[in-house]
Amino acid sequence: MSVVVYTESEGGKFKKIAQEAVSYAKGIADMMGTTVTAVAVNGNNTDELGNYGASKVLEVSDPKLDTFNAEAYADIVAQAAKEESAEVVVITSSANGKFMAPLVAVNLEAGYVPNVTELPKSTSPFTVKHSVYTNKAYSHTEIKTAVKVVGLAKNAYGVYENATSVEKSSFSPSINTGSVEVVSVDKATDKVTIADAEIVVSGGRGLKGPENWGLIEDLAEVLGAATACSKPVSDMGWRPHSEHVGQTGKPVASNLYIAIGISGAIQHLAGINASKVKVVINTDPEAPFFKAADYGIVGDAFEVVPQLTQKLKEFKAQNA
């Protein structure tokens, strides 16, 4: 009967979204008068999940699962849900979460709603609020099946401490890695990714050319931020596609999003709107981004950004 939650980890370390997913699952479990069972695949230190309200952890470890495999992971979560007779399964709406959740849903004959931003309004009927039209609206949607799969939006619900003692149990589901096999991974390991970053610094066409990206990188470095860009910037090859954010690029839901030389076209804003605080730096006071931002500086990026980086360094040194 418990609420089952899949907890994402990388290199054994649980991600912040895993803490958030457990916090959220605990919220649902409280509404339903039940408990939270977390599923951890090759995660170290699973005790940590108790801090957010998990009272049981099903630990799966297998070297075959070191690289993400949607089919196998989905199959594991579905088996866990069956084992626990779960009525609700929580999976984060991260890239991997969105890859596996539809497979889990079909396996469990469960209705699935992604990008959920709040606890259900009620659990019977089970109605959740989720973002649609790329953050331009919300939908309240009822999941009508006996088992429900909820995809939790990143950085919407928050992380809540809720110390609970954890019963750990080793779980040995059948592992079916299917026939999609990873042959190589090409990934910068020294950089924080847009998906995981608390702060994202993003540059647009206003930066004039790839040679000026040092401005963005220096600012990102002092802030421990990920770097991103607008679509034309990646289309012109100034920056890799993996940095393209917006409606047709990566979604951003960071705490702070700093847009530099980006006009704020509707397709750009849609994709970054889930960020909590938005700052714009642009020479044109009429740029639409000023209507979407919390803070703004009307000014030339080539002057403002180096100053900002310098002052932030001083600020960080003082507040270290």
Place this chain on the structure above:
Amino acid sequence: MKILVCISHVPDTTSKINFTDGDTKFDTNGVQFVINPNDEFGLTRAMWFKEKQGASVHVANVGGPETEPTLRKALAIGADEAIRVNTTATDGYSVAKQLAQVIKDGNYDLVIGGRESIDYNGGMVPGMIAKLTDSNFVNNCIGLEIEGNDATAIREIDGGKETLKTSLPLVIGGQKGLVEESDLRIPNMRGIMQARSKPLHVKDPIEAQAETQTTQFEKPAPRGAVKLVDNVEDLINLLHNEAKVI
């Protein structure tokens, strides 16, 4: 190779999003509908398979007659045939069930969907049809090559990409990268003329219950005005003390 490209009919990205009927229905008034951008990248990749490897390309949509101009556009871009499953698309699962039937009936080797549609952002249809048709599945696909029965796909991951090996039958959730923006095709006059006489089959739906149902839409609360500052010290101060994000 038989390819099916699943085409979602969505409001143009610049559309104003409004609702009617007590916020239960999307207001289509003045809204221009287009091929879902992620699907358009996939359709263009499919055209390359057609031109370079002799694949046949069909497109399918689950929806009412109002979606036919979008299917005709796909035919004008170069798809050979179109299929419309004549029912209202109610949720991702019911759409996936209908498409899975189209796929079984048509014996497609490769099914190209989009990572997500820009209206409901469900991102579930490709995965669900893969599971329902027992096919391999790659999401966030930004590169695809097929030789015989073998497929090599590139998937975007956080902070990079990975290369995957798999085989047909295969379903992908595609996005930009599958082809570049500059590779997208605008239908020309000849394509538009030809599209008129290409087959557009209207299929009766199978029984497929929706599992989820929208009860109400809601627009985000209007936001406060931007605070303009004229120096970086003030900005840092606000971000630290007021917004508490640094």
